[in-house]
Amino acid sequence: MTPASPLRLTPQREFIKSLMGIGKRLATLPTKEQKTKQLTSELLVLNHKLPARVWLPTAAFDHHVVRVPHTQAVVLNSKDKAPYIIYVEVLECESFETSAIPVRIPETRIRSARSADNLLPECVGITAEQRAGSFSTVPNYDNDDEAWAVDDIGELQVELPEGHTSSSDNISQFSVDSITSTESKEPIFIAAGDIRRRLSENLAHTPTTFRKDPEDPSAVALKEPWQEKVRRIREGSPYGHLPNWRLLSVIVKCGDDLRQELLAFQVLSQLQSIWEQERVPLWIKPYKILVMSSDSGMIEPVLNAVSLHQVRKQSQLSLLDYFLQEHGSYTTEAFLTAQRNFVESCAGYSLICYLLQVKDRHNGNILLDSEGHIIHIDFGFILSSSPRNLGFETSAFKLTSEFVDVMGGLDGDMFNYYKVLMLQGLIAARKHMEKVVQIVEIMQQGSHLPCFHGSSTIRYLKERFHMSLTEEQLQVLVEQMVDGSMRSITTKLYDGFQYFTNGIM
Template identity: 40%
Template sequence: MGCTTSLPDQMNPSATLKLLEHQFDVLEKQKTLDIRGITLLIWKSRERPDLGELLINLMASRAYERDVFNGIEFYLPQLVHMLVHLEVNWPTAVLEHFALFVAQQSVHLALQVCWTLIGHMEDYQAETDDGERNPSANPVLYYRCATLLEKLEVAVVFGSPQCNEFEKLYRAGSITRAELMELENADRKFQAMRISADVEENAGFDMDGKLKYKRWKTRGMFHQDAWISRRFVICHRVLFCLRAGDNALKRSIPLQYCNIVIPNKNEYNEKFYFEIHEQERERKYLLVADSQAEMDKWIAALKKAINSPPSTPKMHVAGKANIDISSLTPAQIARYGFFRSEREFVRDLTDLCEELRFVDVKDRKAKLRQRLPEINIPGCVYLPLCASTDTWERVVKVVPDKSFAFSTRERCPCLMTFETTCDDPEYGLDTATYLYQTLGFDDSNTDLGEEDIVQLENAESLQSQRAAMRERFVHAARNSVTKLDLDLGDLRKELAEEGNAKGNCKSDGTNPMLSDLPHLWEDDTPEQNVAQETDTAEDGTKVQVASHDAARKHLKAEVLKVQAIEIFTKQKLPREEVKLINSESPQKSRGKFLVALGKYMSTPESAEDDAEKATDTPKLQNRRESIMSLGQLIAKSNDDLRQEVFIMQLIQFLHDIWADKGLALQCNPYRIMSTSQTCGLIEVVSDSNSIDGVKKDNDLKPMVEIFKQLFPETHQFEQAQKNYVESMAAYSLITYILGIKDRHNGNIMLNLKTGAITHIDFGFVLGMAPGKDKIKHTNFSMERAAFKLTPELVDVMGGKKSDNWKYFNKLLCDGLLEARRHADTLVTLAEIMGYKSKLPCFNQPGGGTTRVVRELKERLMVDLTDSMVVAKMNKLANKASTSRGSIIYEKFQRFSNGIAPVL
């Protein structure tokens, strides 16, 4: 896919420009758009915003292609990083427009952008969590993140209003599929530009005035503990505290997750006293107004900023950044409720981890299982450790007895288990499509009551049960905003009486989900003769599912809604596959998708496997039981996971380039998601235990003996040994290339079913290591070898004289040779994430990002010939297998942390 090349350091500006323009021409002509190349070229042409705008517009024009969108999601960390730090100096907000564009297409992606922006926003706040001045404070970037968050929510809530009408034109045969995609893209782009411009233009203050302020925690003995008059401003759902004299920013309070508290009494004997409590952090703000009337105004403005959805440009009133929720359509209420509920659900999980940090270690497990059932799980949330194109799975309930609390010195990660359902197991809609179809349309006239939903749930018809599930989802999303004292029943009645004139819904007695089924992806194209397709209703009636036939009026609207989705799904499949549909994500049916490269790795074997899966899919016996499954994740607090997110992205990239070349290097990338500066979620590595745990469970026997116990049959042992060698080679390369250290046996997992290993926990990477201190500039580390490979680990392969040792070395050489062919990508991704970065790996002494990039190139051996690379790699492997430093580190970890060694 080599559409971009590195730019020589000494190239003159004219030659650089020509090379960049040539690379753009190559990208533009590609049949399958290379998002990797576009991302790298945006960075390389950062001094040419006009070229950057062309690249971003090219990416947006193809976002309806499923593979392109997968690529956008994969390179999202770089795109958002440039959005925050790079575009602030550009003349046009093209990256901002793009973020708002794709947010309309996938609410799941919008959530990822939201959580990333929250982390950046916390980086640049005026104060740290403990009340100290933040040395990284940047009011400009903080305000930019706050503004972007508000715009993002506007894009989610109001979406693209004309897409429904375009779908009608397409299904009526008035426009072609290509014209439909072009019109929908144009509408989303217009809405993005409109939202971006209007939120900036009308960024009036919701409230502006003076309050007395007092610190809830004294900063130090030399700081006064007294009431100070400050100017306070509410803007973009943030309360800004400014010094009265020169308006210098002193602190800022994101209001979205705050509570207003009015104590009956206060120790300060202040009459008009109230407090703001942050839910995510143990911070509170003590405030006093001049009068009761002034206090009432502030509290009303604060509550509105906390609870109300943001305004749409059309509805914006000068001086009011938020609007009354009664002006929203039911679908807009549902989207707002879902977007809010999902963030609150994830925050509740990480908050519980933070709460357990302060519980005695021996009591954490019991406390976790006691507290988990108390977490609110509305019927519209999901586990967000997935891609937009992964199969939709909704959370049904928590499973406390399969949840566990881990204990470390500084935090309490928790493995949490949930019962989940995909709602539509026969069709396996992806996450983005399910949310778009379920939340995308207003239909207040056909809104079902509780009795109707229960009746559908108890029906034998799959269509009815599916309709009930979707209606439950929408009800849960809408009802999640009842805390705002809004009577949703009255609102729906009012909208129905008005003919639902607001928004994009027309009350003509038909269900828009039926004739106007939304299409997210280009390959989700129904047949053009859709008007002639028929299906059987519950009563046996033949109904023209895509026409405005009167027969549909005799069926419940929600059942019709589901029938439309069902027929739509059938139409996009070959005729012989209509009855038996694989529940995997759509992209998986074409072979393994290499997301970092934006293409499929199709093999005859994988095609046969997919066909076999399709033909062997059993008919559902008990649907309600069969659709339930268990979903797990690890929630963490008091830990910045953003560095691990970046390293896992690079691991996924290495995995994909090796798989693309057919190299037998087994690595197991798993998902990591940072939801703030100090919290996040991690995918569970299944069927595995740490080598530390495996050793302790087996009386510290040598690893080769443990393997023989786990895999007693000869063929089992040989296969496990092969998996072990291939995964050991992969992770040896990964830890070497990415400079990953702290490789004790608590950070290496062993799959007890296959024998493969997986590395976890990437706190020391790209030159960092325990013993290296960025403040004291110490450079001592026991882990001096290129990667961990003690004699005990070599023995599992069969020793250094075995064929497996030769195989291991060959895999190392082949893998490094392939990785260095993609050195430009690895280096450029590091350069992007290192630009004005707060990640520890880019803030080391001796050069920061410049040093990281230089050492990364050295490890990739970009200046050596292939034969020299092979010779050096073999030498590094031999040296690693006899490293005294590795043995010393194993003994040190046993002595200091009680971790079982492999010597």
């Protein structure tokens, strides 16, 4: 993202301040239903100030925010706080500094706006003169403070050029041309047996549909495939017809210090790079963290993923049965691919949890994506800290019997593959131990974060790389850690504690 001039940052500061203020106000409301209604109404007000010279800091390209579809935002599952996820419509541009702010298109003008050819903003190469020919009224956004302060910009009058065909006419013409083109080709014959096979495969694994849950409103929203969400929101947006339209998402979190999350992101990114360099097929998903203050920030959402808690509560199935329902029977290519993805990600996060001593590993903090990967989120308790210092979780990592079942059982090839990956990943990581340790040492300097409680944090971290052990001894260590984690009573106790105190299954 190209940095903007300090004199032009006022709208951006107000935009971020508004998002954080919403999160803090939501935390004061007692129920999820009230939080959701408040979130929707506050975002609706926020939309009156868009488009403006504002951007989403977690994005990797220059853009202007044009709209936040308020009805799509949801409050995430949290007992005390009120983190929420929003979807943000933006228009990509060549340069945030030099590109003009996109023209506001009112919601009531969505039909006529889509059929106009000359509605592209300057950030896709349309000049001011060309745009002036299409609008009788164009708001002036040169003054950024004034732009953010505007609550009701008024309707834009769109004038269609003579002879311009509507979008429906274009669609009709396209359909006729397509049919004509298709009919001119040779007929294609499909065997009845192939049709029966495809139908039976589709019926065999109908993906689970999540129900609306007032206590967990995010479940349905997160279950929806990202591409379907993009298509649906784009169809209902007055800006959706523009070729440079993009949809982004972000989690806004208030009441938590995200600096430990940032430390975890840096370590995960480093280990991911190490494993790629050493060609070890471990899979992890570092997600971006943006620290805004000592108690607020933004988090990049993991797309196409729901928590294991949501899976269990919504489907009422075991993890293996859910896999079978989502991906097909044991011998299908889809299931085998998802199973391999699960094993490679499980091995990666097992090592992450061991090296960083990640705690608070209940099923609300472990996601499962549509490809079968598991993804650990929420690294608020790492290294020397644990939730309320209860000391429940004493195993090296979380490895439940349900995880092992998905891997094919204790005697299965994929479970052996999991242990091989653990060994290979630990050998690769210790070859580059200093790269990981340096990140933690830098973050520790002058820090009062709870993860650095005591003077022995770095020493214990180095010990977990086991530099003095041979590879044969490391293999024995991995076997012991896997066996101990599978049989861990404390893991079951902590899951039970979370269920009885927070309702997390």
